[in-house]
Amino acid sequence: MRVTIKDIAKRAGVSKTTVSFALNDPERISAETRDRVLAIVAEMGYVPDPVARALTTGRHGAIGLLLPQPIHEALANPYLCEIVRGIGETCEERGLALTMLPPVRGALIEAARRAAVDALLTIGVGPGTEVAELLRKRHLPFVAIDGLAADNMVNVGIDDEAAAYELMRHILDLGHERIAILALMPEVCAAPASCFSRVCELRLAGFSRAFAERGRALDAPEIRVVPVEGSLEGGRRATLACLESGDRAAMPTAIVAMADAAALGAYAACRSLGISVPADMSIAGFDDIPQASLLDPPLTTIRQPGSEKGAKAAALALALLAGDAVSHLVLRAELVVRGSTAAPRSGPLQAPPVAPRLQ
Amino acid sequence: MRVTIKDIAKRAGVSKTTVSFALNDPERISAETRDRVLAIVAEMGYVPDPVARALTTGRHGAIGLLLPQPIHEALANPYLCEIVRGIGETCEERGLALTMLPPVRGALIEAARRAAVDALLTIGVGPGTEVAELLRKRHLPFVAIDGLAADNMVNVGIDDEAAAYELMRHILDLGHERIAILALMPEVCAAPASCFSRVCELRLAGFSRAFAERGRALDAPEIRVVPVEGSLEGGRRATLACLESGDRAAMPTAIVAMADAAALGAYAACRSLGISVPADMSIAGFDDIPQASLLDPPLTTIRQPGSEKGAKAAALALALLAGDAVSHLVLRAELVVRGSTAAPRSGPLQAPPVAPRLQ
DNA sequence: CCGGTTAACAAAATCGTTTTACTTCACCGT
DNA sequence: ACGGTGAAGTAAAACGATTTTGTTAACCGG
Incomplete structure (x- = not known):
């Protein structure tokens, strides 16, 4: 049904290896053979299976975000949205996809098992938790956002x-x-x-x-x-x-x-x-x-800085993946005083004279 | 390095088959053997590789969303956010993850190649485009959101x-x-x-x-x-x-x-x-x-209805995956007249008497 | 005692790639 | 003529599961 590398090889009268080289390492074979193979690839409409490729290369081209809530709830929170956007910036830089992993039937750990990604970010997951433990077992590099700083876990947050x-x-x-x-x-x-x-x-x-x-x-x-x-x-x-x-x-x-x-x-x-x-x-x-x-x-x-949190956390996770030694990040937070806070009224609460206009 | 099913099999003195059954089809083997295997699985911290599993089963447990823009730009648009939230609802129902696939170095088609998902949603991709063609080659079920209705493509949108x-x-x-x-x-x-x-x-x-x-x-x-x-x-x-x-x-x-x-x-x-x-x-x-x-x-x-668009599109894509025959969806849209439109002033534009309060 | 069913497990095929480790052959300088 | 080198391509071994097909032994009715 699907066109595989074997079909191309057979049709071109070459080995699978040669087809693979034609696509991934063009210098390895003669221009003549390469062009012939590539022509057949185009003609038969062959697209390498990303899963099979991921199995051998060990790279998925995606990073994961373990969400504590269902996606529709998470994105209803503008702050989480900002974090995701920040992650998106790093994805853009590195040409990666972003897999959002909500709890599976309520179980976050189940999502952590299934994640087919190069690196993972978690939100609100502390060290010593079941999830952190699992990720370590899987040898999956991960960085916590708004978790807790700890020796065996990299965290990005504020004070x-x-x-x-x-x-x-x-x-x-x-x-x-x-x-x-x-x-x-x-x-x-x-x-x-x-x-x-x-x-x-x-x-x-x-x-x-x-x-x-x-x-x-x-x-x-x-x-x-x-x-x-x-x-x-x-x-x-x-x-x-x-x-x-x-x-x-x-x-x-x-x-x-x-x-x-x-x-x-x-x-x-x-x-x-x-x-x-x-x-x-x-x-x-x-x-x-x-x-x-x-x-x-x-x-x-x-x-x-929600967006920065996401972007930096993703960058750290990728650094971890690359084998670099990385450490926690404590980002700057500050009080912004605006109009919604004031001294309390001295007397008892009473109906306001004018209907308040809010939002 | 990583613990694989083979390690478990060896340690338990059984075949890989038995380990696989213990995890996926417990009825197939005796309670005794199953418990022994499961104990070793827990002890050695074995987690089945999702990629290898996807390769054989053909299921990824994720649906993809092909984005026309980088993630951080896409989510800056509240309307797109709503669509994604809608998709998230369907994901929640079916226990699926959502992979957001932005163009890879500007090439949407590249993202479409790489997508390791069960089904795909596209935004603003019309029939007859290179991307639609590729997805068909990959035999990847997909549904367009805000694309165009056409015979060979399922679309969800409004009039x-x-x-x-x-x-x-x-x-x-x-x-x-x-x-x-x-x-x-x-x-x-x-x-x-x-x-x-x-x-x-x-x-x-x-x-x-x-x-x-x-x-x-x-x-x-x-x-x-x-x-x-x-x-x-x-x-x-x-x-x-x-x-x-x-x-x-x-x-x-x-x-x-x-x-x-x-x-x-x-x-x-x-x-x-x-x-x-x-x-x-x-x-x-x-x-x-x-x-x-x-x-x-x-x-x-x-x-x-952004959220509904997303939810319905995802449901259609999954129906497609299940082999059901599905057709286009035209959702309801309506004019909502609020305060931002009024008859134009007859005279020439002039400075307003009071500084306008906006937003 | 014997063919037939079933339970319990194992061996091997499969999924679709990449990658390693050859083979073959031509060419080159000595 | 001969070992050495490099280019071009291939066969086969991973990768890590699932799934199909076999195998063995026990059990059962007649």
């Missing part, structure tokens, strides 16, 4: 603790007392011991330090840490739950989200409840997605 | 001619005389005969019909058709070029973009020039990307 500290300091400096923290849930619970994802732990530690500095604590009753899906819908639901329950005097005056995507949901929830930002509610995020500066009011957030 | 007609009718109904059309350039010029992409031709035909209906023509001097990259930057540049050159009385009063992404650029250009939308300039787009309704003013556009 999450410091960034979180800075963000919370800003909120506390404004005078907020009652604060809701929208914490990231681990999409795929590789380490079921913890309810939170790895970077989330670090950020909580940073928050904690900011509180401690003021003699306060993260587990005080006026601070609520809510695990939330890192999406607009997740943020919206969590915010509504926070604001609808309890009496108004006990309501938070600030919402700190660990992802801008979730902060977007907080905007939506506030709007639907007629709560004005930042007059009645301060909102802060994490990531600085492209929309953040276009919101009304523009979102105060921690800027982290 | 571009009708949609464009409707959009332009709306603009003309408002009374616009001088109009700039931002037309899509083919990212990869598969058919160098035409300066425009395939869907672009159809849309121009639709525009043309709307003009003809009023005794006017697309090639009249007051109508400018500008080829433009389908991105914010591309739209911005083209709009600036349109508005900066020529005297004000000859300036267009409406900009019709064939992609919302480009319309976004038109917004930016107008804002930077102090031109108020829609008072001094009407802007219309195509696609209805998620941002469109959040702009200020909200964008008038043609809504087309």
